[in-house]
Every structure is written in C-alpha cells, then in structure tokens.
Amino acid sequence: MKIALIGYGKMGKAIEAIATAKGHTVIHRIDLNNKHLLDKEHLQQADVAIEFTTPETAYSNILKCFEANVPVVCGTTGWLEKLPDVKARCLEKHQGFLYASNFSIGVNIFFEINKRLAELMSTQPQYDVKMEEIHHTQKKDAPSGTAITLAEHILDKLDRKAGWVNQESSQPQELSIISKREDPAPGTHSITYTSAIDDITITHTAHSREGFAAGAVIAAEWLNGKKGIFTMKDVLSL
Numbered sequence: 001m002k003i004a005l006i007g008y009g010k011m012g013k014a015i016e017a018i019a020t021a022k023g024h025t026v027i028h029r030i031d032l033n034n035k036h037l038l039d040k041e042h043l044q045q046a047d048v049a050i051e052f053t054t055p056e057t058a059y060s061n062i063l064k065c066f067e068a069n070v071p072v073v074c075g076t077t078g079w080l081e082k083l084p085d086v087k088a089r090c091l092e093k094h095q096g097f098l099y100a101s102n103f104s105i106g107v108n109i110f111f112e113i114n115k116r117l118a119e120l121m122s123t124q125p126q127y128d129v130k131m132e133e134i135h136h137t138q139k140k141d142a143p144s145g146t147a148i149t150l151a152e153h154i155l156d157k158l159d160r161k162a163g164w165v166n167q168e169s170s171q172p173q174e175l176s177i178i179s180k181r182e183d184p185a186p187g188t189h190s191i192t193y194t195s196a197i198d199d200i201t202i203t204h205t206a207h208s209r210e211g212f213a214a215g216a217v218i219a220a221e222w223l224n225g226k227k228g229i230f231t232m233k234d235v236l237s238l
C-alpha cells in the first residue's frame with residue numbers, strides 16, 4: 001500500500017516505522033517544509049493518506065484528500081466542531097474517511113468498558129463521576145480528544161450529568177475533566193466513580209505511541225478502497 005503521511009511529527013514518524021515494517025511504502029512525508037505536496041497531483045499517487053497534524057490544519061488537509069480522491073485516516077484532535085461538515089462533504093463527494101480520537105486497540109476496548117460502567121451507574125445516583133487525562137507538555141489541545149469521546153459516552157448514559165467542563169467543578173450536573181501536562185506521558189485516561197462508601201476507577205495508560213501508530217496503520221489497511229464514513233469501531237468490529 002502506498003501511504004501519504006500528512007504530518008511528519010511524533011505520530012507521523014511512529015506510523016512510518018510500523019507501516020514500513022509491515023511492507024507498506026511511504027511515498028510522501030508532509031510537514032510545514034513541503035506543503036506543496038498537499039496538491040491533487042501528489043496526493044493522488046497514494047492509496048491512502050494518514051493525517052496527524054494540528055487542530056488548525058486537519059480540516060483543510062482532509063478536504064484536499066477528498067479533492068484528490070484519496071481515502072483519509074485522521075487522528076488529529078481538537079478540530080471536532082468541523083466534523084459534521086467533513087462528514088457531509090465526504091458523502092457528497094463519495095469519498096472514504098475514518099476518524100478516531102484514539103487508534104489504540106486498548107483504548108477502543110476501554111471505550112466499551114466505560115460505556116458499560118456508565119450504564120450500570122445510571123441507576124446508582126449515590127456515585128459521582130469525574131475524569132482525569134495526563135499527556136506530554138507538547139500537546140496543543142485540552143481536554144484530549146480521547147477524554148471528550150469518553151465524556152460523550154458517559155453523558156449518553158448518565159442522565160444526572162448535563163455536560164462536561166475542563167476544570168474541577170462543584171456543580172453536580174457537570175462532568176469534570178481534569179487535564180494534566182507532564183513529560184513523558186504518552187496518554188493516560190482515568191474515570192472515577194465516588195460514593196460515601198467506595199470508589200471505582202478505571203484507567204488506560206499508554207506506555208508509548210506504538211499503540212496509536214499501529215492502530216492507524218490497521219485502519220489505513222482497512223479503509224483502502226472503501227467509500228463512506230467510518231470509525232475504529234468498524235475496523236475492530238466492536
């Protein structure tokens with residue numbers, strides 16, 4: 001498979017190592033120094049594009065892939081207000097698009113555990129819930145995309161929470177997400193339910209970026225040749 005890497009930073013490089021070891025060919029490594037490669041002529045040489053850049057640039061990069069008729073796997077976080085527009089354009093232009101706030105298999109299993117725990121807690125109002133996420137100091141967005149996904153899943157199930165806030169909160173209807181930035185932290189997410197009697201905490205800790213990168217390559221292999229809008233749930237049949 002011929003891959004265009006849009007974003008050649010920490011994730012782009014981790015993805016290249018795994019894709020190459022699996023026998024794929026990275027034909028473009030695009031960063032701020034060679035943005036001219038984001039044109040139709042160059043992008044259409046790839047079977048699939050993998051986009052890990054910045055919250056400010058992901059949207060326009062994805063649209064460029066649609067113009068070039070190249071399916072795109074996107075892992076960039078912090079731009080989700082534009083997701084409905086991207087989905088509409090994907091369908092309108094009959095393109096392939098796969099987004100995940102987290103590509104690691106472990107986190108995608110953790111998503112399912114979080115949903116089930118929230119479902120069980122929906123009938124146990126004596127428990128309050130809060131979330132903590134810890135990432136490296138270079139991370140641009142807060143809360144993490146993964147934390148937002150986890151929060152959305154909790155809000156879906158727990159009527160007593162009306163929305164999330166990215167700070168400590170004493171309002172019972174607010175789901176508090178605490179973001180911590182310290183190095184090297186590749187990504188830790190914890191959800192804690194607390195009652196007067198006991199606590200239940202579930203935690204996912206990434207030991208490196210390998211899981212995110214390996215998942216992104218699996219997603220690209222799966223998306224190659226497909227049209228439509230997908231997530232890691234489709235890839236992993238969860």
Ligand SMILES: NC(=O)C1=CN([C@@H]2O[C@H](COP(=O)(O)OP(=O)(O)OC[C@H]3O[C@@H](n4cnc5c(N)ncnc54)[C@H](OP(=O)(O)O)[C@@H]3O)[C@@H](O)[C@H]2O)C=CC1
Nearest residue numbers: 007008009010011031032053057075076077101102103212
């Ligand atoms: N979904 C998931 O599983 C994961 C998602 N992420 C997300 O992925 C994103 C990238 O993370 P990470 O690799 O750590 O970040 P880095 O800062 O290490 O890399 C970002 C890269 O994007 C490049 N870039 C910036 N603007 C453009 C542009 N307009 N066109 C092309 N390339 C551009 C930068 O270029 P230059 O070097 O020249 O500045 C750099 O190479 C973040 O949003 C992060 O939250 C991270 C890990 C896992």
Ligand SMILES: O=C(O)C1=N[C@H](C(=O)O)C[C@H](O)C1
Nearest residue numbers: 077101102139144145146187
């Ligand atoms: O920026 C990162 O590093 C990460 N970003 C993703 C997120 O925002 O959830 C995924 C992972 O936690 C690492």
